[in-house]
Amino acid sequence: LRPLPLDTPNLPPMLPGGLPFVGHASELRSNPVAMVQRGRDMFGDIFCVRLPGTLGVVMTGHAAQEKYFRFRDDEVSQREAYQLMTPVFGKGIAYDAEPQIMKEQLGFFHGALRESRLRTYTDGFIAESEHFFGQWGETGEVNMLEVGNEVTLYTSTRCLLGDKMRFKLSKEFSELYADLEGGINVISFFAPYLPLPAMRRRDKARVKMVELIEKIVAERRADPEGHEDILQTLVESSYADGRKLTVDEITGLILTIMFAGHHTSGVTFSWIAVLLAQHPHIFRRLVAEQREILGDRERITYDDLQKMKLLEGTIKEALRLYPPIILVMRRVLKAFEFQGKHVPEGSMIIASPAVGHRVPEVFPEPHRFDPDRFLPGREEDKRWPYGHIAFGAGRHRCMGIVFAQLQLRALWSHLLRNFEFDMLDPSYPVDYTNLIAGPRPPCRIRYRRVGKRSAGA
């Protein structure tokens, strides 16, 4: 482990506590949000923590978040902060690629996420909502975390690999995907290649995933017509020098988008369920919005979803209170100054959506669930452009914002028109043991069908 540059003059204040060798890593692992909040309460916008081999510098609050998200790629690096993803995405893919290549690779997603494609995906979200929830009974108890992760796995498979593959491949794909996920944990942040069973399963799963995608790519090349999914965009794409993507690269990019978009959407889905079960008056207003926009119509469209402003605000508010990505990181390539403090080259800067979203100067009454804060007249997110950072901000802001909003709106529009929900547990605490923070299992909710069963069931 490298010695930390603790004798650097004018360093931000150091958070008390921590253990020899590992520093604050165990606190960061058990409850990162409490740790960041503790530091903010003591020191304000900027302070240091000790991490294994690295000085961590935590930056929260609007001014610090603005500074953080405005850095250029030659000033701070995501690549070095997210090395743990390389065994899953692959060598030379996404964060492991040279910045120019990563830019081109992410550029392929722009094509896959353009409006005409989003309309097609939305049809898939609507069809999946009808199919999936059509199988629910009149009443029942569900683990909403599992429901969120399962339904978004199906919607993701449809968008990535096409409607047909959703039914043909979901099981095989989800098993391999689960093994890949099992190899991503706190240990892999510091040592992604340890010979542990979970890491071995991860590496085997990736080889099998490439084989699986290879077969589909071969079929696509033989029969290229009529596919409107993300895989097809990647099959048709080329780098600036004219080179086509290899199957390894296509697989890596499919996994990149899957890891970026699946659990993040799945846990947001489940937080919305929890918040609406806890706040029936907001639920009733959302049902009224559905009636106002749709009347008695059962089939909804992309354009209907665009009009659901209270639902949009509810999703933003769920993401504000419970952002699935609680911390983002960058390695400092060029030392910088902030609020008179010196941040040395080589340190890891950390921003926290979970703590930043509860700063009262930016979001008044920050612990209150209040979707109206995003509606016309208040628009607190527009007033503070670096305040709501559930999707990050600046040059690396999430590319899937519209996709995620449409998906969650389609799923929740269906649920609001067909079900009511009650809480079954006294509280729904956040589970920080996963890199994507959702409600802690079992997250039990009772549903009751109020609409008639849809034809898609």
Ligand code: HEM
């Ligand atoms: C980046 C959150 C859904 C694709 C990010 C970042 C955050 C985030 C915080 C920035 C990370 C950083 O600055 O280090 C979320 C949340 C989602 C979601 C909360 C759901 C509620 C999606 C979906 C997709 C997606 C559905 C794709 C369809 C991406 C990509 C990036 C990204 C490609 C990298 C952008 C870049 O580095 O330039 N996301 N995301 N995300 N997200 Fe999402």
